[in-house]
Amino acid sequence: MDTKPQKKSLQVPPKRPHLTRLSSMTSTKDDVSDGGTDVVVVPHRYMLKRSQSFSSGFAASLGKARKEVGSMDIEDEAAVLPTSPESPGSPEMFGATPEESAPATPITPITPLDGLPSADTFAFAFDIDGVLVRGGQAIPEAIEAMKMLNGENKYGVKVPYIFLTNGGGKTEAERCLDLSRQLDISISPAQFICGHSPMRELTEAYGTVLVVGGEGEKCRQVAEGYGFKDVITPGDIIKHDSATTPFRKLTAEELRCSKSGRDLSKVKIEAIFVFADSRDWAGDCQIMLDLAMSKGGYLGTLSETFDEGPPIFFSHSDMVWSAAHANVRLGMGALRRMLETLFRDVTKGKELDTIAFGKPQIPTFEFATRLLRQWRKDEHEIDAPPETVYFIGDTPESDIRGTNEFNKHSENDWFSVLVKTGVWQEGTEPAYKPRATVDNVLEAVKFGLDREFGEKGAKVPTKNIIEPLCLADAGEVPAGAIPTATLR
Numbered sequence: 001m002d003t004k005p006q007k008k009s010l011q012v013p014p015k016r017p018h019l020t021r022l023s024s025m026t027s028t029k030d031d032v033s034d035g036g037t038d039v040v041v042v043p044h045r046y047m048l049k050r051s052q053s054f055s056s057g058f059a060a061s062l063g064k065a066r067k068e069v070g071s072m073d074i075e076d077e078a079a080v081l082p083t084s085p086e087s088p089g090s091p092e093m094f095g096a097t098p099e100e101s102a103p104a105t106p107i108t109p110i111t112p113l114d115g116l117p118s119a120d121t122f123a124f125a126f127d128i129d130g131v132l133v134r135g136g137q138a139i140p141e142a143i144e145a146m147k148m149l150n151g152e153n154k155y156g157v158k159v160p161y162i163f164l165t166n167g168g169g170k171t172e173a174e175r176c177l178d179l180s181r182q183l184d185i186s187i188s189p190a191q192f193i194c195g196h197s198p199m200r201e202l203t204e205a206y207g208t209v210l211v212v213g214g215e216g217e218k219c220r221q222v223a224e225g226y227g228f229k230d231v232i233t234p235g236d237i238i239k240h241d242s243a244t245t246p247f248r249k250l251t252a253e254e255l256r257c258s259k260s261g262r263d264l265s266k267v268k269i270e271a272i273f274v275f276a277d278s279r280d281w282a283g284d285c286q287i288m289l290d291l292a293m294s295k296g297g298y299l300g301t302l303s304e305t306f307d308e309g310p311p312i313f314f315s316h317s318d319m320v321w322s323a324a325h326a327n328v329r330l331g332m333g334a335l336r337r338m339l340e341t342l343f344r345d346v347t348k349g350k351e352l353d354t355i356a357f358g359k360p361q362i363p364t365f366e367f368a369t370r371l372l373r374q375w376r377k378d379e380h381e382i383d384a385p386p387e388t389v390y391f392i393g394d395t396p397e398s399d400i401r402g403t404n405e406f407n408k409h410s411e412n413d414w415f416s417v418l419v420k421t422g423v424w425q426e427g428t429e430p431a432y433k434p435r436a437t438v439d440n441v442l443e444a445v446k447f448g449l450d451r452e453f454g455e456k457g458a459k460v461p462t463k464n465i466i467e468p469l470c471l472a473d474a475g476e477v478p479a480g481a482i483p484t485a486t487l488r
């Protein structure tokens with residue numbers, strides 16, 4: 001139920017955290033790889049904080065999710081429901097004490113460095129493909145929508161936001177660089193979750209792993225960056241034994257990059273991770289099937305019971321996605337379905353239980369909740385969960401379904417908004433019903449702002465008179481450099 005927020009006085013922090021803010025618009029991928037100073041906005045510090053803050057909680061969620069999902073049909077409604085009401089939305093979810101997770105105070109303008117207050121009772125979370133970007137290009141209204149969230153709105157407030165995409169295939173930092181350029185804003189990895197982000201929590205659980213999908217060696221690099229110690233790719237396996245895929249020959253570049261030098265038939269592959277969309281469905285399916293049917297993950301063996309293979313993790317389960325083509329394209333969920341069907345057919349009826357992360361899985365939304373809380377604390381100095389999170393998506397089966405299911409159990413209100421610029425086609429009945437449907441992401445942002453400050457009656461924060469401070473020029477901001485705000 002909506003409650004009418006009360007106006008509170010401005011809370012001005014005595015000093016801002018030590019910040020070095022550089023433009024991600026001019027940074028290169030090499031900058032990211034090298035870890036130099038010219039990296040994206042607030043890159044490493046927040047990532048460290050996040051990993052320290054979230055590791056145990058999210059790992060616990062994943063462990064629970066694995067048990068749940070492993071015994072469920074992913075298409076079943078129950079697959080996205082937690083087994084107990086205290087899981088999502090509980091204080092533990094936020095990594096906070098009950099006092100800390102109490103409902104946020106009404107609109108309390110915080111004073112960031114640019115002089116604009118931040119709305120603290122609500123936030124936004126965005127899907128990317130079909131909402132902000134399509135076919136590698138920004139959706140026209142997306143740039144305006146981001147400006148609006150960053151303060152160019154009639155209420156004069158900044159609104160915290162994060163990104164939650166099922167896509168992947170690059171490091172979070174690289175995806176942020178891409179998105180920063182596409183949307184003409186600076187985006188931090190600390191406000192970004194992609195499909196395979198949760199897999200970083202599983203590096204201690206498995207030794208040698210097969211990583212599938214993505215361009216070239218990119219996903220091997222991502223996996224190693226997460227901390228996986230022994231990463232094998234389908235290219236390594238084909239290079240080791242070219243008979244693995246009779247009609248698939250490695251290119252000269254693939255031969256050069258694929259690793260060799262050990263007998264892979266002696267190596268136990270403990271888990272399979274599909275990090276990004278496969279570029280070779282036939283070859284990747286063959287290799288995953290070989291391992292799923294193997295004795296304990298050893299290539300070249302064949303189980304008699306077909307239940308000894310390694311676990312298979314997919315970074316999401318979207319059947320289709322919105323790309324440059326006029327019609328939707330097959331996604332990772334289609335590969336997953338194909339693999340399970342093939343396994344059933346070749347084993348004459350055995351079921352293959354695979355595990356998917358990403359939306360609409362509940363742990364992904366729990367992870368997003370923790371990330372949003374950390375982002376609001378670090379960037380906006382708001383140390384409490386928002387009352388409302390507007391989730392903007394284009395796919396009813398993942399975005400809307402996940403948001404609605406998570407909202408049934410979360411303490412704060414996750415409000416689903418469907419846009420018409422992606423997977424969902426106007427005139428059709430969405431498989432999962434959003435609480436609002438709008439033309440595009442700009443209309444979605446306007447909707448949220450107007451609902452908060454209009455319908456819900458929130459007071460527009462009083463504008464302070466702090467002069468904007470240009471962080472891009474300021475470099476490191478010395479403690480105490482921030483003037484005290486004067487209210488009027």
Ligand SMILES: [Mg+2]
Nearest residue numbers: 127129130394
């Ligand atoms: Mg989408």
